[in-house]
Amino acid sequence: MNTSLTVARRAALRARVASSAAARIRCYANPANTTVAPTSPAPMTAAEPVDDDPQLADYPRLPFVSKQTRPARGWEDLQFRRNFGEPLHEQEEVLSMWGPDVPVVPPQTALRWFSIAVLGFVSFGVLCNVAHPEIPAVRREYPFGGLVNELGGLEQNKARVENDSEADE
Structure with missing residues (x-):
């Protein structure tokens, strides 16, 4: 007995849901529930500019x-x-x-966030460049004019030249 009552309730519920969904769709597509010719223009709001495109003719704007x-x-x-x-x-x-x-964030907000991110990276780079300490060691220098002959005899291959002014003292 309960099963037939349950089946009847489910069938009635499905019918109600289907009819309300169909009515909702019909109401959205045609709110007045009247027949409208497909070429009738949609009502325009005052904010939309009217463009007189002769190719559109009676097509809805x-x-x-x-x-x-x-x-x-x-x-x-x-x-x-x-x-x-x-x-x-x-x-x-x-x-x-x-x-x-369609952008989720307005373009002005996205530009502001992007600018903040770029500014953060640039300021971090400047901070690292300014705040780094001097090298605590003396850079290596090479004898014989920067090992010109040992590196192939070309001036472009020359390594750091040894500072002779300290050796004279």
Whole structure:
């Protein structure tokens, strides 16, 4: 008895969930639940500039918003985050899921963080260059004019020349 009651409840729950999901999708695609011709223009806001492109004719002017900003669920086509029959933007290749990634951080903030990181590295390098102590040993010097003959006889191969002024004293 409990199993048939449980099965009936599950079936009713599935039907409710399916109908609410379909209604939600239908409401998103067509909020007024009326038939609209696919070529009817979408309402424009005052902030969007009106561009009179003669090639678009009656095609709807859609907002320039990437589909990556849409929620991941609630679409008929989950991969492209769109409903079937939804008009495409004229620059769909840029605004689709496969277009350039939408930055998570605003460009001004990213530039500030990058500048702080570069400044940190540069200041660390300057600090290391200024704060290093003198070498506590005398650098090695070589006799016979910097071993010119021993290193092949070329002036370019010469090692450090021995300082003769200290030897005279």
